[in-house]
Amino acid sequence: MDSATSAAAQPPQGLHRARHVRARSGCGCALNLVLFLAVSASFAGAAYRARHRPRDLAFVGTAYYLLALLVCCVAKLELLRDDPAAGDAQRRRARLATWAVSVALSVTFASRVADAMPMLPLKLAVWGITAVFLALGLYLLLCCQDADRRGAEPRREQEDPGSRPAKASRELSPEEMA
Template sequence: MDAATSAVAQGPPPAPRVETRCQGESRGRARCGCALNLVLLLAVTVTFAGAAYRARRRPRDLAFVAAAYYLLALLLCCLAKLGLLAADPSADGEAQRRRVRLAAWAVSAALGATFASRVADAMPLLALKLAVWGIAAVFLGVGLYLFFCCQDAGRCAAELGPGQDAARPPAKASHELAPEEMA
């Protein structure tokens, strides 16, 4: 009786977890994405090490390579954090997403300015140097606009299919239509 009483008190045993095909595929994609990110990080690190080795006797070049590598790694961390925060719909999550967006834009602005200064130094004419800085400023302005003014652009693009307009509701697939709607 004691065993039966304790079994009733504990409740029914948990049902075995059945993994659907979609859950398995998403795990496989996550593993593949993680492996791809690891391979890309390894490739960037090897490239950085080669560039640092070639610039070892020129302190200015070495500082540029190190700063570019650091800023690129920091930008990838900001974007990964932004991706993690995308699923949090709370007001606190929105405030945190805004701060991370600002950090990502600031890091991308620093990275763009670093590359623009390097390219502008290689230009022979003042007009070309000013053109490089002008193009960098335009791209940074576009990045600022996309990060802060188009907050719902990513969600809208994900919800719409290819060739669909945001003003029209999305069309239903033929297997979703009722027989009377098909005619």
């Protein structure tokens, strides 16, 4: 068999990894299905109760849509994290999209909760807490490194001069061999 035929017969690396992850998480798929059905049933009940109030119905529909979109964005982030071929720019766009959807969902809930508050200071407190958490999320998004890079060994320029050089994970010390 020549190399072109064998390369065509094998699935791409990312596709093989995605199949392995899906096969490994069969229980997780069933749990996701049950959770999806529970959220959808809850949405249907809330939509039924709000059927005569257009504002409440719009809130329920928007919250359901944004929640579904957030789940899709997080799933995309997990796929990109496990894919070694994904670039930093692609991961960054996915993180920004996830943050934007979470901002929209947070603002939707904060506006609804603030409307239910009886006094102005409580309304301002709701918006203040929402703003603090959204700013914290943006800070963590922009200033923290990917989880992929946290476990990597430091480069020679970053090592502390007094520390021992980092060993490979499979290399054993003489004490561990005995």
